[in-house]
Amino acid sequence: MPRFAGIATFARLPRLDEVGRADIAVVGIPFDGGVSYRPGARFGPAHVREASRLLRPYNPAQDVHPFGAQQVADAGDIAVNPFDLSEAVAEIEAGAHALGQDVDRIVAIGGDHTIALPLLRAVHAQHGPVAVLHFDAHLDTWDTYFGQPITHGTPFRRASEEGLIDQTASMHVGIRGPLYSKEDLRDDARLGFAVVTSEDLEEEGVAAAIARIRARVGDAPLYISIDIDVLDPAHAPGTGTPEAGGLTSRELLRILRALADLRIVGADVVEVSPAYDHAQLTAVAASHVVYELLSAMAPRTASEEQA
Numbered sequence: 001m002p003r004f005a006g007i008a009t010f011a012r013l014p015r016l017d018e019v020g021r022a023d024i025a026v027v028g029i030p031f032d033g034g035v036s037y038r039p040g041a042r043f044g045p046a047h048v049r050e051a052s053r054l055l056r057p058y059n060p061a062q063d064v065h066p067f068g069a070q071q072v073a074d075a076g077d078i079a080v081n082p083f084d085l086s087e088a089v090a091e092i093e094a095g096a097h098a099l100g101q102d103v104d105r106i107v108a109i110g111g112d113h114t115i116a117l118p119l120l121r122a123v124h125a126q127h128g129p130v131a132v133l134h135f136d137a138h139l140d141t142w143d144t145y146f147g148q149p150i151t152h153g154t155p156f157r158r159a160s161e162e163g164l165i166d167q168t169a170s171m172h173v174g175i176r177g178p179l180y181s182k183e184d185l186r187d188d189a190r191l192g193f194a195v196v197t198s199e200d201l202e203e204e205g206v207a208a209a210i211a212r213i214r215a216r217v218g219d220a221p222l223y224i225s226i227d228i229d230v231l232d233p234a235h236a237p238g239t240g241t242p243e244a245g246g247l248t249s250r251e252l253l254r255i256l257r258a259l260a261d262l263r264i265v266g267a268d269v270v271e272v273s274p275a276y277d278h279a280q281l282t283a284v285a286a287s288h289v290v291y292e293l294l295s296a297m298a299p300r301t302a303s304e305e306q307a
């Protein structure tokens with residue numbers, strides 16, 4: 001079958017119902033009822049799958065076959081109520097929990113960043129508090145919007161309040177742009193996050209950022225949440241709340257490759273909004289981000305480690 005033909009699963013992987021069990025499920029969460037600005041991330045999973053057809057089985061940058069070293073399958077989408085945010089959040093948590101019966105780990109494709117909260121609730125039920133490594137232009141530790149506590153700008157405040165995160169090991173990477181006030185940063189630190197800003201990355205370089213991330217996370221169980229708007233709008237225009245001055249996709253992929261020996265227990269890639277995308281730029285970047293995550297999660301054989 002030519003790679004551009006046929007129904008799109010992520011990277012042309014088998015569906016979970018074709019293999020029964022898997023080490024890792026890639027699952028779509030087509031929900032965008034938590035956005036504060038441009039909508040459309042509900043179409044993210046289908047768009048990222050469509051743009052992932054060109055991914056190939058061997059990843060030379062990590063010297064690993066991400067789909068050979070482990071069983072990865074596409075679990076389809078978690079069906080969520082687009083009209084009721086509370087119900088949607090409950091459905092995502094229940095869906096992740098149910099999926100966890102058939103797979104060891106989940107990599108979710110959003111959807112807006114709201115989905116990180118129910119995903120972290122499900123991860124916490126299995127692992128206890130986890131280090132959250134959060135790539136984003138935005139802190140997403142704001143309190144409420146229009147009085148609402150659960151939105152795409154608030155998942156990590158709720159997660160911290162609920163005790164879902166390891167407050168000694170969590171970190172944001174790529175933060176930039178205007179805030180509401182200086183208090184935002186004080187609140188964020190109190191909620192348990194260290195920060196590598198986009199400017200830090202520019203000034204200190206990627207290697208220094210990697211060293212800071214690794215020192216912060218250590219050997220804690222690690223959840224990686226990637227808002228595609230961490231990338232500069234030149235690299236990822238198709239997103240809901242773009243901010244100038246972001247990472248290149250090359251920088252983000254390099255950082256992810258440096259995390260392969262950490263204890264990654266789950267991940268999400270969120271905020272791809274296809275109506276604002278051009279030539280699949282954002283979706284190709286997101287598909288490679290997922291591919292690099294799956295590669296980092298793959299077990300290494302002794303020969304691969306020696307090589």
Ligand SMILES: N=C(N)NCCCC(=O)O
Nearest residue numbers: 036113138140152153241
């Ligand atoms: N894109 C995410 N997740 N959050 C952005 C929230 C920015 C705001 O509306 O204040």
Ligand SMILES: [Zn+2]
Nearest residue numbers: 137138227229
């Ligand atoms: Zn963001």
Ligand SMILES: [Zn+2]
Nearest residue numbers: 113136140227
């Ligand atoms: Zn976000």
